[in-house]
Amino acid sequence: xxxxxxxxxxxxxxxxxxxxxxGVQVHSFGSAMIAALVIGLLNAVLRPVLVVLTLPVTIITVxxxxxxxxxxxxxxxxGILGGFHVTGFGAAMLGALIxxxxxxxxxxxxxxxxx
Numbered sequence: 001x002x003x004x005x006x007x008x009x010x011x012x013x014x015x016x017x018x019x020x021x022x023g024v025q026v027h028s029f030g031s032a033m034i035a036a037l038v039i040g041l042l043n044a045v046l047r048p049v050l051v052v053l054t055l056p057v058t059i060i061t062v063x064x065x066x067x068x069x070x071x072x073x074x075x076x077x078x079g080i081l082g083g084f085h086v087t088g089f090g091a092a093m094l095g096a097l098i099x100x101x102x103x104x105x106x107x108x109x110x111x112x113x114x115x
């Protein structure tokens with residue numbers, strides 16, 4: 001149940017990103033649910049590999065390069081899906097930043113609901 005609630009709230013967060021920032025477009029709630037799932041899968045599978053491969057750059061930039069990795073995951077998800085569109089890499093980085101901040105609220109809410 002916890003995973004389903006987090007998935008639904010992440011889809012709502014993605015819709016909120018599209019509402020707050022015009023560089024990200026989501027066509028429907030169904031598209032947001034699929035996009036949240038794909039972003040979660042990319043972050044679980046591909047992101048750790050990219051973090052390890054870019055570790056020297058991440059150390060040199062004191063961790064700031066992780067924003068680029070997050071933007072890449074967001075941009076890749078928009079390239080895979082039809083109902084989720086990001087206008088460019090800069091928009092992907094800003095959209096990923098907003099989505100990450102909203103994700104913190106989602107995580108806190110789910111932790112409160114399911115202690």
